[in-house]
Amino acid sequence: MKKLLLSSIAFVFLLSSCGSKTKGELVGVQGKKWYPEKPYGMELIPRGAFIMGKSEEDIAHVLNAPTKTVTVRSFYMDDTEITNSEYRQFVEWVKDSIVRTKLAILADELGLGPEDGGIGEYAFKDADTTRMSVYDKYMMDNYSGMGETGYEGRALNRDENLVWDTSEYPDEYYSEVMDSIYLPEEESYNGYRIIDVTQLKYKYNWMDIEAAARAKKGSRKDFVRQEELEIYPDTTVWIKDFQYSYNEPMHNDYFWHDAYSEYPVVGVSWTQAKAFCNWRTKFKNDDQKSRGRQFVNQFRLPTEAEWEYAARGGIESGTYPWGGPYVISDTGCFMANFKPQRGDYAADTALYTVEARSYEPNDYNLYNMAGNVSEWTNSSYDPSSYEYVSTMNPNAVSQENARKVIRGGSWKDVAYYLQVSTRDYEYQDSARSYIGFRTVQDYMGEEDSTRR
Structure with a gap:
């Protein structure tokens, strides 16, 4: 009976082959025509090479960012930090x-x-x-x-x-x-x-591609990881980060009140930011599935190289996202939200954070790539990583290294941390009142030179 069934299948296969519309030519599998779609709230960062690292004087003398020419592929990046309103949707x-x-x-x-x-x-x-x-x-x-x-x-x-x-x-x-x-x-x-x-816990699975690619043996399930974590921001960071300081209003209102909806979310750890990326991908692809459309690729945290490349805005060897070596414009206004003038937090018109779409964007139309809140990247922090990472899409990533790179400086930092080449880190399970994040998505398809 089994042989008869297989014979029938083979016969059907021969019949279908005879009636093929390809006329025996190699035409490829014909899928739907696909066009890249710009994700909502994101900007296309075109592929390119740049000199990564400290091209100016290393004032802090940390020696962790020697110059290195690297190339990154095209990607989309959020034009602002993820806001309280957006994280509340999650x-x-x-x-x-x-x-x-x-x-x-x-x-x-x-x-x-x-x-x-x-x-x-x-x-x-x-x-x-x-x-x-x-x-x-x-x-x-x-x-x-x-x-x-x-x-x-x-x-x-x-x-x-x-x-x-x-x-x-x-x-x-x-x-x-x-x-x-x-x-x-x-x-x-x-x-x-x-x-x-x-x-309020979010559970998701992901596959450790790095480990799977390097393993000599093992089944696919050996590299599937499961995460489950609380995702509500730690609002107590406004109290814990500053001893002997009155910040209760920020603790009480910052995340949930509509007055702060367009301000960057803080109190979110690296692991929570990763969970948000997974949810955003799922949320979008659930909608794509309901519309009968092809899935989009994943939203994720940027690598350290991608972040620096995007922050530079196409300006070679610039100190800040706006290019110049100064934090004050020619009209006498501060160009970012940070701690200027030996600790006068309010000199730049803000005491804490500001709305995510504040100040002038850089040449890639990205807001607050310097100041406001520092931003998580996907990369693990190693002071010597520039010596060994690849020159193509460099990324020092290690599941064992709990120190993750943060970039951009924040509202409580001095100007040095706002420089596009300055590196800093925080532990992945830590949440701070001055650290937020933004997401990226890989660009697929031919580069469109008209969108540069």
């Missing part, structure tokens, strides 16, 4: 997913489905098998529930809006779930209960 998505998961699990335990109303309306999508495709049924029967909780792989129902007004909760089970995501009464004050942010 937090809200995670919160929404966790609440929906809790509702779906309880509905499943109670045996309730959409037809039962109340919490049943938030049951897993597979609760109603009549609307499932043959493929979805197959996947549910063979792969769902393969994990720690037994609910992995089951699709959430995102069609129903969540109800946040306590007076409109649909039933007691819904109330039970919603009550579980808030801090208990004894931890609340002024009659206001807030979300327990320690529950």
Whole structure:
């Protein structure tokens, strides 16, 4: 029987070959015509070579950035640092997913489905098998529930809006779930209960391509890593970073209040920034899938070389992103947000951070590549890395090295740290009131010279 089946398949193959429209010519697999699409809020940084490192005097005499000519490929970069508003979108998505998961699990335990109303309306999508495709049924029967909780792989129902007004909760089970995501009464004050942010965890998988490429043996699953971490910014950094200083208003309001929506997010560690990049990629590709479009490649943190190249804005051997060696313009205005004049924080019109789209952008139309907040890069910090990294797309990356490069200087730094070639670092699990980030995405396709 098996031989007969294989023979039939071979016969069908021969018939299909005879009727081919290629006429036997090598024409390649015909896919859809693809055009590069500029990501929202990003600028194209054209490929090129530049002299990386300290081309001017190394005032601090750290000797960690000798000059080296390197070349980088084209990439897109956010024109501003990631703002509080943008990071809140990530937090809200995670919160929404966790609440929906809790509702779906309880509905499943109670045996309730959409037809039962109340919490049943938030049951897993597979609760109603009549609307499932043959493929979805197959996947549910063979792969769902393969994990720690037994609910992995089951699709959430995102069609129903969540109800946040306590007076409109649909039933007691819904109330039970919603009550579980808030801090208990004894931890609340002024009659206001807030979300327990320690529950806002994001879980994702990634593949360690570097390790896989260098391994002599091992299956693919040996290099798949899983991450799960809390993603809410550490708002206490405004207190912890400055001893004997009154910064409670920033702790209380900076991340969540609309007054600071367009300011750069801070209090985010390197690992949280990486999680944001993964989520942004997933969020975009979920939409691409729903539209029947090809997936985009990943959003990620820039390498140290990419960051410096973009910060220079195409200006060779410039000290700052605007090129010149001075931090004051010809009209007498400071050109970035930092700590000038021996500690007069307010001399540049700002005491702390400023809105992400402040001051003049550099020649690549990127804002605040100097000052405001320092920015995480994907690269690990090694003071001697310039001696051994490649001259093509250089990147010193090590999973064992917890020190990650930060660039650009911040609102609390002196001008030296604003220089495009100055290197600094922080530990990957640390969060600071003066460190944020921006993301990049690789450019695919032919270079368009008209967009330079």
